Amino acid sequence: MTDPLPMDERRLANMLEQARLSGASVSLRAEGEMRMLGHLHLHALKPGATLQLAGAKLRDSLPPAGTPVALTLILGEEVLTLRTTLLEPLIQPGEPLRPAILQAAWPTGSPELHPRRDVRVATPDLTPLEATILFDGQSFPAKLLNLTELGMGLGLPVPLACEHHDLMEVSTLLPGTGDFQVRGEVRHSEVLPGDQLPTRIGLVLVDLEPETRETLSRFVQARRLDRSFNIRGH
Numbered sequence: 041m042t043d044p045l046p047m048d049e050r051r052l053a054n055m056l057e058q059a060r061l062s063g064a065s066v067s068l069r070a071e072g073e074m075r076m077l078g079h080l081h082l083h084a085l086k087p088g089a090t091l092q093l094a095g096a097k098l099r100d101s102l103p104p105a106g107t108p109v110a111l112t113l114i115l116g117e118e119v120l121t122l123r124t125t126l127l128e129p130l131i132q133p134g135e136p137l138r139p140a141i142l143q144a145a146w147p148t149g150s151p152e153l154h155p156r157r158d159v160r161v162a163t164p165d166l167t168p169l170e171a172t173i174l175f176d177g178q179s180f181p182a183k184l185l186n187l188t189e190l191g192m193g194l195g196l197p198v199p200l201a202c203e204h205h206d207l208m209e210v211s212t213l214l215p216g217t218g219d220f221q222v223r224g225e226v227r228h229s230e231v232l233p234g235d236q237l238p239t240r241i242g243l244v245l246v247d248l249e250p251e252t253r254e255t256l257s258r259f260v261q262a263r264r265l266d267r268s269f270n271i272r273g274h
Contacts, residue, residue: 052151053087055120059113060085063204065227065244066093067190068142071108071123078190079225079246082113083141090127093142102129102142109144114190114227114244119154122147168195169215173241175200175208183237184212189253189260191244192224195237202226202241210243214259222256223247 059066060082067078083094091111096102103109105128113120124147129140169184171194180200186193192210202208204226211221224243232238248256 049088052147053085055115056082056085056087056091056113059115059120063227065114065190066095067112068093068103069110069112070103071110077102078248079244080142086146088146090146091124091144092130093144094139096139096142098139100139102140105129111144111147112190117155121152121154123149169212171210171212173200173208173210175202175206182210182241184210185237185240187256187260189245189257191227191242192222194241194243195235196239196241197237198239199231200229200239200241202229204229207246208243214255216262217255217259220252220255220259222252 058064063081065078066080066082068080069077077096077100079097080093080095083092085091093111103126105126107126109124109126111122111124113122124144127143127145129142131140169187171182171184173180173182173194173196180196180198182194182196184192185195194210206226207223208226209221209223211219214220222245225246226241227244228240228242230240232240245256
């Protein structure tokens with residue numbers, strides 16, 4: 041549900057500055073396109089003027105300047121969606137082989153703020169999925185606790201020594217879809233003493249192939265419909 045409170049420039053600037061300082065995950069999608077660039081973070085911002093996004097890779101196909109885009113930021117338990125327009129990227133002088141810093145105009149439309157639980161699809165009221173994590177040459181059994189088009193949350197019965205930005209592979213079986221394998225970057229980890237799954241890890245999905253992204257999108261939408269149907273009591 042969209043945040044009913046007005047989002048003035050000061051509030052938006054404060055939220056974006058906190059997102060920059062915390063290294064919050066940012067995804068970018070050109071309006072009308074399915075493909076998403078989902079491994080970005082805020083590099084800098086000039087309130088009322090521009091946003092700068094880092095994290096793009098040289099092999100990424102970037103929308104040209106002037107393209108209307110939607111930006112999605114994961115802010116703890118909330119998701120912030122902004123609509124803006126890309127500007128000319130910043131190229132590092134003398135470093136043409138270094139990824140560009142993307143630039144976007146300061147958002148002019150109404151931002152949308154959603155509770156993150158509204159976009160999760162595997163929650164306490166839905167059965168977790170069995171998964172396997174491959175990390176540092178070892179495999180670990182895990183439960184897939186939540187899954188979105190941007191990332192996933194996992195619980196493990198055993199300790200897993202990982203650090204922020206570590207990469208790992210996850211495989212699971214999506215009901216109605218089949219085998220599903222993705223790579224993710226660690227953005228959150230914690231230990232919950234006494235819990236059945238004491239090790240918790242949050243991943244941002246990276247380098248998704250178009251076919252894999254489409255499969256994930258279909259599954260997410262189907263789960264959302266199923267959950268909506270169940271909540272209505274049908």
